[in-house]
Amino acid sequence: MPDIPWSTPTPPAPGAEVYVMASRFETATLAGALKFFLRSPGIIRQIRRAPGAHGVALRARVFSRTFLTLSAWEDRDALYRFARSEPHRSGSRAAAAYMKESQFTFWTVPATALPVRWDEAERRLAAEKARA
Numbered sequence: 001m002p003d004i005p006w007s008t009p010t011p012p013a014p015g016a017e018v019y020v021m022a023s024r025f026e027t028a029t030l031a032g033a034l035k036f037f038l039r040s041p042g043i044i045r046q047i048r049r050a051p052g053a054h055g056v057a058l059r060a061r062v063f064s065r066t067f068l069t070l071s072a073w074e075d076r077d078a079l080y081r082f083a084r085s086e087p088h089r090s091g092s093r094a095a096a097a098y099m100k101e102s103q104f105t106f107w108t109v110p111a112t113a114l115p116v117r118w119d120e121a122e123r124r125l126a127a128e129k130a131r132a
Contacts, residue, residue: 004040004058009048012074012111018054019073022121024103025095026066032098033065039091040067046088047071052078055114065100070121072114076106103129 012018027033037060047056052074059068073079082088105128109116 003060004044004056006055006057006070006115007048008055008114009050009053012054012072012114014111016074016111017108018111018114019076019079020107020109020116021069021071021073021079022105022116022125023069024066024101024125025069025099026101027098028065028100029098030063030065032095032100033062033067035098036067036095037062039095043088043091046085047082050078050082050085053082054111055116057115057118059118068118068121068125070116070118072109072116 025036027036040058040060044056044058047053053071054074055070055072057070061067071079073082083092103125105121105124107124
């Protein structure tokens, strides 16, 4: 399945630090993966309109039931406001029913480091998993 490449809804100010989140989701079934995949474009659109969003990308591996997300935010509060807003909020709750595993990691980078590379996100997710 195709990835949704990095897009920048609102460029950060030069010299700013941005708050980055990488996530990994694995669904329990292929049906769950299809549900997740079909809901993803709406959530990506929501991020692109969210105040404080500086970037978003999705790596979808539907037949492996695995999805990676990357997003960059003005600050932690901007990310949390998005996470609590609809349709993300209810979509996250619904996804819990078919999710096998979910993992998140957070860090900051200078605005000049955007877009964050997938290999960096995967390295950080692996390190976070090893700590758990």
